[in-house]
Amino acid sequence: MSSQQKFHDDETLAAYVNGLKSHDIATIGESLAENVKFVTSVKTMGKPAILEFLTALYAGFPDWSYDHDDPVQEGDGSYSILWRQGGTHQATLELPGFATVAATGKKVVIPEQRFFYRIGSEGLTEIRPDPIPGGAPGGIFEQIGVNRPPL
Numbered sequence: 001m002s003s004q005q006k007f008h009d010d011e012t013l014a015a016y017v018n019g020l021k022s023h024d025i026a027t028i029g030e031s032l033a034e035n036v037k038f039v040t041s042v043k044t045m046g047k048p049a050i051l052e053f054l055t056a057l058y059a060g061f062p063d064w065s066y067d068h069d070d071p072v073q074e075g076d077g078s079y080s081i082l083w084r085q086g087g088t089h090q091a092t093l094e095l096p097g098f099a100t101v102a103a104t105g106k107k108v109v110i111p112e113q114r115f116f117y118r119i120g121s122e123g124l125t126e127i128r129p130d131p132i133p134g135g136a137p138g139g140i141f142e143q144i145g146v147n148r149p150p151l
Helices: 003-022 025-031 047-060 138-143
Strands: 032-039 065-068 079-088 107-120 123-129
Touching: 003 025, 003 065, 003 079, 003 107, 003 123, 025 032, 025 047, 025 123, 032 047, 107 138
Parallel strands: 032 123
Antiparallel strands: 065 079, 079 107, 107 123
């Protein structure tokens, strides 16, 4: 990988991480390629669905917070970040196409979870959380009592 590509990757990933931590949907959106895929064991989401999910998450969990280790460049050229995240379900969680969940007041703590990222010339092209028990995004729904997490 050229130093120019590495700089682009670092800037893209930093913008995405900073957007998450500040709940800045516009910054997150700018860091995502138009054809980005968020891949879970249950569903694959494109850019509009990713942004809708995060908008709903931050509305339902206004104190949602992130802590993380430094990014690691993997041997295949992707990056990974070990995340710690959680918040309190203080308001209605409304995701298009899914049942609305009224505020439960429950505190959600996602176990440490590694997310993997692929970056192209237009931004992040793939986000893939390590599928661990209780991990995001499904663990969010499980911890507030949704029996069949939609993601």
